[in-house]
Amino acid sequence: MSRDALKEARRVQLMEATIDCIAAHGFSDLTLADVAKAAGLSVGIVNFYFKSKDQLLIETLRHLVDDYIQQTNDNIRNAGASAAAQLDAAIDSDFHRTIANRKRVTVWYAFWGETRWRPEFLKICQELSDTFHAETRKLFARLIEEGGYRDLDPDIIARGFDAMIDGLWLDMLINPKSVDRDAAKRVVRTYLGGLFPNEFGRQRTGGAATAATA
Amino acid sequence: MSRDALKEARRVQLMEATIDCIAAHGFSDLTLADVAKAAGLSVGIVNFYFKSKDQLLIETLRHLVDDYIQQTNDNIRNAGASAAAQLDAAIDSDFHRTIANRKRVTVWYAFWGETRWRPEFLKICQELSDTFHAETRKLFARLIEEGGYRDLDPDIIARGFDAMIDGLWLDMLINPKSVDRDAAKRVVRTYLGGLFPNEFGRQRTGGAATAATA
Amino acid sequence: MSRDALKEARRVQLMEATIDCIAAHGFSDLTLADVAKAAGLSVGIVNFYFKSKDQLLIETLRHLVDDYIQQTNDNIRNAGASAAAQLDAAIDSDFHRTIANRKRVTVWYAFWGETRWRPEFLKICQELSDTFHAETRKLFARLIEEGGYRDLDPDIIARGFDAMIDGLWLDMLINPKSVDRDAAKRVVRTYLGGLFPNEFGRQRTGGAATAATA
Amino acid sequence: MSRDALKEARRVQLMEATIDCIAAHGFSDLTLADVAKAAGLSVGIVNFYFKSKDQLLIETLRHLVDDYIQQTNDNIRNAGASAAAQLDAAIDSDFHRTIANRKRVTVWYAFWGETRWRPEFLKICQELSDTFHAETRKLFARLIEEGGYRDLDPDIIARGFDAMIDGLWLDMLINPKSVDRDAAKRVVRTYLGGLFPNEFGRQRTGGAATAATA
DNA sequence: AATGAATGAGAATTCATTCAT
DNA sequence: AATGAATGAATTCTCATTCAT
Numbered sequence: 001m002s003r004d005a006l007k008e009a010r011r012v013q014l015m016e017a018t019i020d021c022i023a024a025h026g027f028s029d030l031t032l033a034d035v036a037k038a039a040g041l042s043v044g045i046v047n048f049y050f051k052s053k054d055q056l057l058i059e060t061l062r063h064l065v066d067d068y069i070q071q072t073n074d075n076i077r078n079a080g081a082s083a084a085a086q087l088d089a090a091i092d093s094d095f096h097r098t099i100a101n102r103k104r105v106t107v108w109y110a111f112w113g114e115t116r117w118r119p120e121f122l123k124i125c126q127e128l129s130d131t132f133h134a135e136t137r138k139l140f141a142r143l144i145e146e147g148g149y150r151d152l153d154p155d156i157i158a159r160g161f162d163a164m165i166d167g168l169w170l171d172m173l174i175n176p177k178s179v180d181r182d183a184a185k186r187v188v189r190t191y192l193g194g195l196f197p198n199e200f201g202r203q204r205t206g207g208a209a210t211a212a213t214a
Numbered sequence: 215m216s217r218d219a220l221k222e223a224r225r226v227q228l229m230e231a232t233i234d235c236i237a238a239h240g241f242s243d244l245t246l247a248d249v250a251k252a253a254g255l256s257v258g259i260v261n262f263y264f265k266s267k268d269q270l271l272i273e274t275l276r277h278l279v280d281d282y283i284q285q286t287n288d289n290i291r292n293a294g295a296s297a298a299a300q301l302d303a304a305i306d307s308d309f310h311r312t313i314a315n316r317k318r319v320t321v322w323y324a325f326w327g328e329t330r331w332r333p334e335f336l337k338i339c340q341e342l343s344d345t346f347h348a349e350t351r352k353l354f355a356r357l358i359e360e361g362g363y364r365d366l367d368p369d370i371i372a373r374g375f376d377a378m379i380d381g382l383w384l385d386m387l388i389n390p391k392s393v394d395r396d397a398a399k400r401v402v403r404t405y406l407g408g409l410f411p412n413e414f415g416r417q418r419t420g421g422a423a424t425a426a427t428a
Numbered sequence: 429m430s431r432d433a434l435k436e437a438r439r440v441q442l443m444e445a446t447i448d449c450i451a452a453h454g455f456s457d458l459t460l461a462d463v464a465k466a467a468g469l470s471v472g473i474v475n476f477y478f479k480s481k482d483q484l485l486i487e488t489l490r491h492l493v494d495d496y497i498q499q500t501n502d503n504i505r506n507a508g509a510s511a512a513a514q515l516d517a518a519i520d521s522d523f524h525r526t527i528a529n530r531k532r533v534t535v536w537y538a539f540w541g542e543t544r545w546r547p548e549f550l551k552i553c554q555e556l557s558d559t560f561h562a563e564t565r566k567l568f569a570r571l572i573e574e575g576g577y578r579d580l581d582p583d584i585i586a587r588g589f590d591a592m593i594d595g596l597w598l599d600m601l602i603n604p605k606s607v608d609r610d611a612a613k614r615v616v617r618t619y620l621g622g623l624f625p626n627e628f629g630r631q632r633t634g635g636a637a638t639a640a641t642a
Numbered sequence: 643m644s645r646d647a648l649k650e651a652r653r654v655q656l657m658e659a660t661i662d663c664i665a666a667h668g669f670s671d672l673t674l675a676d677v678a679k680a681a682g683l684s685v686g687i688v689n690f691y692f693k694s695k696d697q698l699l700i701e702t703l704r705h706l707v708d709d710y711i712q713q714t715n716d717n718i719r720n721a722g723a724s725a726a727a728q729l730d731a732a733i734d735s736d737f738h739r740t741i742a743n744r745k746r747v748t749v750w751y752a753f754w755g756e757t758r759w760r761p762e763f764l765k766i767c768q769e770l771s772d773t774f775h776a777e778t779r780k781l782f783a784r785l786i787e788e789g790g791y792r793d794l795d796p797d798i799i800a801r802g803f804d805a806m807i808d809g810l811w812l813d814m815l816i817n818p819k820s821v822d823r824d825a826a827k828r829v830v831r832t833y834l835g836g837l838f839p840n841e842f843g844r845q846r847t848g849g850a851a852t853a854a855t856a
Numbered sequence: 857a858a859t860g861a862a863t864g865a866g867a868a869t870t871c872a873t874t875c876a877t
Numbered sequence: 878a879a880t881g882a883a884t885g886a887a888t889t890c891t892c893a894t895t896c897a898t
Contacts, residue, residue: 541751542752584828584832592833599805601754
């Protein structure tokens with residue numbers, strides 16, 4: 001492995017360790033000593049690869065965002081061509097165990113909790129939010145057209161869709177017993193079923209698979 | 215003022231100062247010195263009225279929750295008797311400026327961000343979540359009955375409702391320009407409009423007021 | 429003792445401890461832990477009374493300067509009225525054991541060594557230097573007039589006087605065996621003896637006392 | 643270039659880099675990383691050519707001293723044969739721009755400031771001091787004899803001479819605007835003019851050139 | 857009840873030094 | 878010979894907590 005690649009690997013190693021540590025002990029109790037230990041390295045190492053703790057956190061958030069975007073895009077791209085199928089894939093993706101597991105959700109909320117006072121966090125979160133809103137709005141616009149719906153505003157529906165997912169993540173965080181992955185998906189599909197009965201209506205249990213891929 | 219009342223007044227004063235400080239500087243930068251200063255008192259005071267910083271935070275969260283519950287209940291109680299009217303009032307309440315202002319939302323997310331590692335926070339948040347879910351589920355159950363709807367699961371719909379509100383708060387936190395109070399309410403009403411067309415349908419702009427209070 | 433006076437006393441205590449520590453271990457090995465220990469207090473104390481280590485050093489230098497100025501002024505004021513007597517007192521003062529002891533000289537040179545990169549140090553040293561140059565120039569101007577000398581420039585002579593004293597301090601630092609207090613005074617008086625034979629000439633051993641107070 | 647010569651060249655390169663770094667950032671902020679960077683080499687290199695940071699500093703001081711001695715000797719040797727001419731050359735030399743420039747003086751004082759706690763520094767400085775005192779004492783002894791002076795102690799005069807130069811360097815460090823090279827030389831010559839009127843007297847501006855080379 | 861000086865544990869950060877490559 | 882990643886001890890600074898007044 002080249003020296004540069006090795007360096008990048010170490011950085012990723014440290015960012016993953018940071019995520020683990022936040023998940024394990026929380027944001028305000030995060031110490032660089034813990035991170036270094038989790039990465040199996042020495043205390044001085046973090047300040048060698050990252051200018052400061054702040055910088056480590058910023059880059060870790062960026063890492064988290066990139067990861068999320070890539071996985072989601074992959075999952076959507078693998079779905080059928082119809083807007084309904086892709087929305088359905090988006091729902092599955094957002095509650096897939098590699099994305100919405102307790103650790104990840106925990107860390108997302110940890111970052112969101114600090115966002116207000118860290119301009120760099122905010123910027124990254126805004127970018128993600130904007131990117132996804134644009135994406136889902138496009139899907140809903142296509143769905144409305146493909147389904148021949150009238151009087152529906154894709155922007156508003158997309159906002160509700162995104163917000164509901166974030167809110168369900170919070171439920172999974174706070175009430176993991178009441179809200180599991182499948183329950184969460186059912187909730188979202190009920191929302192969409194009201195507005196798009198042909199594509200998402202009437203299936204409480206089996207998902208929208210049949211309709212969506214039809 | 216009695217001795218106990220004075221004591222309670224001091225405690226409230228300190229909890230409010232805590233909320234202000236969290237809103238101003240963040241959760242992980244919160245110092246008791248700041249809180250004391252914001253309250254116009256001396257550093258030693260916090261450990262006098264609260265056993266520890268942790269305890270102060272726990273009681274502040276409780277204070278926040280109580281405040282939220284009381285205000286929401288008041289707002290719902292003042293609405294009409296129908297489930298639709300009360301749901302409508304709940305929406306208005308949740309995005310009212312005394313509840314969903316930037317400071318409050320900021321602080322909610324600050325606490326939620328830490329919830330995972332503080333069992334006492336978690337417990338309080340769970341209680342709130344459960345209480346409200348029970349409340350909204352009841353409202354939706356009544357709405358379904360009152361409206362003569364079939365095949366709708368009040369539990370699922372209530373979950374989506376609660377989640378969407380929390381998610382919209384996050385939007386207000388991250389994208390205050392894109393998502394303001396009115397936009398947020400429209401989003402929720404669009405959700406309900408899909409499922410309850412008679413009570414919440416067809417009004418994209420004016421709110422559900424007409425239908426709901428009918 | 430009032431609270432404010434107590435606070436000031438603590439500050440002085442810490443500055444004196446700083447001087448002791450610099451004298452004992454050097455400038456670049458100075459740690460706040462050492463200072464606190466020398467003052468018989470706990471580690472956190474320095475940052476309680478001084479904003480930072482830098483600030484402690486700056487104020488310590490100022491303290492040192494004030495001390496020096498006050499002592500010197502006192503010593504000069506106690507001498508006779510003639511310029512010669514006062515210059516003689518200045519020489520005695522500058523090599524008096526309370527001013528030019530090894531500890532003090534050590535610390536002066538420690539600060540001078542850092543002066544170049546610490547604008548605040550530089551400013552304080554410049555002020556001292558300017559103040560004293562003005563003072564000695566005035567004395568030499570009077571001496572020239574009182575003695576009826578011609579073609580002597582008080583400014584140049586004063587510069588040489590001040591410089592020689594600083595340089596002799598360095599000798600005392602580096603070669604304490606070759607240059608003691610008395611030797612140093614003799615050196616300065618030899619300088620003055622060349623220029624002011626009536627007041628400082630011909631006495632190699634007894635000092636200028638006789639002539640000066642004549 | 644032989645292996646040994648190359649090695650020596652690297653060592654000199656690093657010592658010069660050290661001098662530059664001290665001049666640029668100060669003694670207590672000197673890091674080996676800076677030195678290596680200034681020398682255009684890698685961090686590990688210093689500990690390769692010098693056993694430790696301490697050793698590098700000691701050898702750098704030695705380097706500085708050797709440089710000073712060689713230049714001064716050269717400058718004196720090029721002067722006339724008389725003691726007066728050589729003393730005059732010594733004065734010119736000590737304030738020549740290659741010796742008493744701000745960078746060099748800065749670094750000298752940086753070392754002197756640390757001298758007290760570093761026995762090796764002290765030893766080197768003592769040697770230099772002793773060497774030069776012996777040298778100047780010899781010159782003054784010759785001057786006294788050549789000029790037929792009586793009752794003058796060459797040892798005392800030489801001490802004053804050396805000290806005055808060191809002190810004037812301090813002035814150049816602290817008050818570069820008030821004390822420049824020419825002013826400094828005038829100050830020293832005024833000192834000597836008082837004691838040796840025939841060789842250094844009566845020229846306030848033109849230097850002692852005429853008398854000295856006579 | 858209230859103050860605020862004092863404590864000391866804990867954290868980020870720096871940097872001389874080592875050593876595998 | 879030279880590099881630079883990695884180490885870990887040391888240092889400054891912060892801050893919850895205590896306690897004498």
